[in-house]
Amino acid sequence: MTSPSDRIRPARGVPRRLTDLAEAFDLRTTGALPTDATVGAVASDNRAVASGDLFVALPGTRAHGADFAADAVSRGARAVLTDDAGAARAARLGVPVLVAPDPRLVLGPVAAWVHGEPAGALRTFGVTGTNGKTTTTYQLDHLLRALGHTAGLVGTVETRAGDRVLASRLTTPEAPDLQALLAAMVEDGVSALTMEVSSHAIAMHRVDGVVYDVAGFTNLSQDHLDFHGDLPTYFAAKAELFTPARSRRGVVVVDDAWGERMAATASVPVETVRTPGAAGTDGGATADWTVSDVATHGTGSAFTLTHRDGRSLRTSTSLPGGFNVANAALAVVMVLAAGVPFDEVTAALAAGDGLSARVPGRMEVVGPGGDGDPRVVVDFAHNTEALELALAALRPTTQGRLAVVFGATGDRDPGKRPAMGAAAVAGADVVWVTDDDPHDEDPGKVRAEVLAGAEAARAAAQDAGRTVVVREVAPRGDAVRRAVLDAAADDTVLVAGRGHETVQEVAGVDLELDDRHEARAGLRARAERTATA
Ligand SMILES: CC(=O)N[C@H]1[C@@H](OP(=O)(O)OP(=O)(O)OC[C@H]2O[C@@H](n3ccc(=O)[nH]c3=O)[C@H](O)[C@@H]2O)O[C@H](CO)[C@@H](O)[C@@H]1O[C@H](C)C(=O)N[C@@H](C)C(=O)N[C@H](CCC(=O)O)C(=O)O
Numbered sequence: 001m002t003s004p005s006d007r008i009r010p011a012r013g014v015p016r017r018l019t020d021l022a023e024a025f026d027l028r029t030t031g032a033l034p035t036d037a038t039v040g041a042v043a044s045d046n047r048a049v050a051s052g053d054l055f056v057a058l059p060g061t062r063a064h065g066a067d068f069a070a071d072a073v074s075r076g077a078r079a080v081l082t083d084d085a086g087a088a089r090a091a092r093l094g095v096p097v098l099v100a101p102d103p104r105l106v107l108g109p110v111a112a113w114v115h116g117e118p119a120g121a122l123r124t125f126g127v128t129g130t131n132g133k134t135t136t137t138y139q140l141d142h143l144l145r146a147l148g149h150t151a152g153l154v155g156t157v158e159t160r161a162g163d164r165v166l167a168s169r170l171t172t173p174e175a176p177d178l179q180a181l182l183a184a185m186v187e188d189g190v191s192a193l194t195m196e197v198s199s200h201a202i203a204m205h206r207v208d209g210v211v212y213d214v215a216g217f218t219n220l221s222q223d224h225l226d227f228h229g230d231l232p233t234y235f236a237a238k239a240e241l242f243t244p245a246r247s248r249r250g251v252v253v254v255d256d257a258w259g260e261r262m263a264a265t266a267s268v269p270v271e272t273v274r275t276p277g278a279a280g281t282d283g284g285a286t287a288d289w290t291v292s293d294v295a296t297h298g299t300g301s302a303f304t305l306t307h308r309d310g311r312s313l314r315t316s317t318s319l320p321g322g323f324n325v326a327n328a329a330l331a332v333v334m335v336l337a338a339g340v341p342f343d344e345v346t347a348a349l350a351a352g353d354g355l356s357a358r359v360p361g362r363m364e365v366v367g368p369g370g371d372g373d374p375r376v377v378v379d380f381a382h383n384t385e386a387l388e389l390a391l392a393a394l395r396p397t398t399q400g401r402l403a404v405v406f407g408a409t410g411d412r413d414p415g416k417r418p419a420m421g422a423a424a425v426a427g428a429d430v431v432w433v434t435d436d437d438p439h440d441e442d443p444g445k446v447r448a449e450v451l452a453g454a455e456a457a458r459a460a461a462q463d464a465g466r467t468v469v470v471r472e473v474a475p476r477g478d479a480v481r482r483a484v485l486d487a488a489a490d491d492t493v494l495v496a497g498r499g500h501e502t503v504q505e506v507a508g509v510d511l512e513l514d515d516r517h518e519a520r521a522g523l524r525a526r527a528e529r530t531a532t533a
């Protein structure tokens with residue numbers, strides 16, 4: 001995990017006058033601004049402040065940024081931008097104070113202005129959706145590099161600016177970090193940026209100040225309702241991305257009603273993509289792009305992508321499952337929507353072995369199976385739909401039993417816990433209920449809510465003549481190792497929910513926990529058991 005002070009900043013920059021800033025954004029000041037006062041960057045967390053920064057003190061749910069303004073000034077902040085409440089507390093710090101009614105609303109445009117609007121110097125792609133953002137951005141990054149771009153990537157797993165890499169704290173960074181990152185990318189010669197745009201980020205104005213050349217939409221299902229309240233509000237947050245203030249063009253997967261609604265409500269030009277996974281539609285006749293002829297190809301799938309004007313290409317993705325065909329198709333169409341010529345994209349796909357990016361913790365094969373061992377796959381699925389799809393993706397290539405190890409996140413979305421338990425029983429033969437990230441919630445209580453759904457589904461499956469084994473094991477490391485040890489040679493074990501994550505937050509303590517490491521420990525224990533048998 002990185003701390004707020006870890007951020008990628010440009011090495012050079014043109015300091016901007018505070019008087020120009022106050023005028024450009026119509027900011028009230030609590031006194032005369034020195035005409036020579038300048039700022040070179042922006043920070044909204046005191047721990048990230050460097051000399052010459054503007055510190056933006058935001059009101060929050062847990063604190064007001066003004067609580068940290070004195071420390072920010074001691075770290076070299078040249079001025080404070082805040083609201084009226086913050087201004088009263090920052091007044092005696094000996095630096096200019098600028099006031100905005102809602103500083104979070106101006107934070108993005110101010111940070112972009114201070115850094116010289118860096119997004120304008122990049123080809124920019126933003127991907128939103130409940131599931132598939134990380135996978136799609138990695139595939140986009142892979143294709144942009146195959147096209148010769150120096151590509152930048154921002155998302156849940158990591159932030160890459162050319163050769164600089166930083167582990168991510170948020171899926172979508174706060175505006176000061178994002179704009180500094182974009183400025184550093186421009187400085188490093190990055191020509192194309194791909195990033196995940198979470199619904200939280202849109203709702204909290206983190207990406208204000210960026211107009212994406214192309215915005216992509218994967219899908220919408222139940223998640224994060226503890227923040228958005230309900231699905232229509234969650235949808236509305238994502239729909240914001242497909243407006244002229246935030247993007248120039250859009251590409252929308254219309255495999256479900258939410259996708260069709262996104263395409264219909266977008267106020268920017270949109271191209272639609274439909275795959276054979278489309279539920280309850282007319283099979284794609286009305287989509288701009290249609291995926292067809294999906295076939296197993298190595299560990300993933302080959303597929304054909306055809307436009308209504310007849311243009312067609314055949315390519316592949318290395319990641320299994322129909323949903324990864326949708327992610328791959330979305331990535332290709334987003335690049336085409338950016339104006340890259342069709343034949344250049346076709347050639348780059350051929351040269352780059354299709355969409356073959358390895359996405360950390362997304363259907364990551366830790367043990368391929370064979371030599372007496374089960375196949376072991378680690379995935380990030382942590383909501384009901386993702387779990388269903390991940391299990392469905394692995395079932396066709398599982399000769400024996402399909403086992404799943406998973407839990408539900410504490411302090412988030414309790415409504416989805418029984419449904420995840422039921423989804424696991426519906427899709428697997430052996431279900432190991434364990435912990436995910438409990439955060440500050442009692443892990444046993446979270447497991448019990450998941451088990452309630454699992455047990456009900458298990459009883460129903462038994463009545464229908466299908467036996468499913470449901471077990472509860474904690475802590476998570478034990479559950480992963482036991483599932484791998486318990487599996488037969490022709491089984492598959494899916495370890496779902498945490499993917500690439502290496503830290504488990506338990507009651508405020510960050511514990512080292514990497515599912516891939518635990519899975520490999522289980523495979524080693526099998527080898528030792530065989531050796532001593
Ligand atoms: C719901 C949400 O997103 N909250 C974010 C929000 O919190 P907040 O407005 O309540 O702020 P606060 O924590 O009260 O702090 C107030 C101000 O004081 C500042 N501060 C705070 C502490 C300190 O020591 N120094 C300091 O300067 C903060 O930077 C902030 O400006 O602003 C904070 C500062 O940037 C974020 O840390 C916090 O993200 C929390 C940690 C979080 O968990 N966010 C998750 C839900 C999130 O954003 N997830 C999405 C992905 C979702 C998905 O698709 O899975 C993401 O984009 O990562």
Ligand SMILES: Nc1ncnc2c1ncn2[C@@H]1O[C@H](COP(=O)(O)OP(=O)(O)OP(=O)(O)O)[C@@H](O)[C@H]1O
Pocket residue numbers: 129130131132133134135136156171196218219323324326327361362363379380381382385386387389390499
């Ligand atoms: N297009 C899709 N539709 C449904 N499920 C998907 C899709 N793509 C991936 N998944 C499933 O969702 C999980 C998360 O995928 P990924 O990390 O790419 O999505 P994400 O939107 O970035 O998730 P998060 O917002 O939590 O970071 C995967 O591990 C997989 O199980």
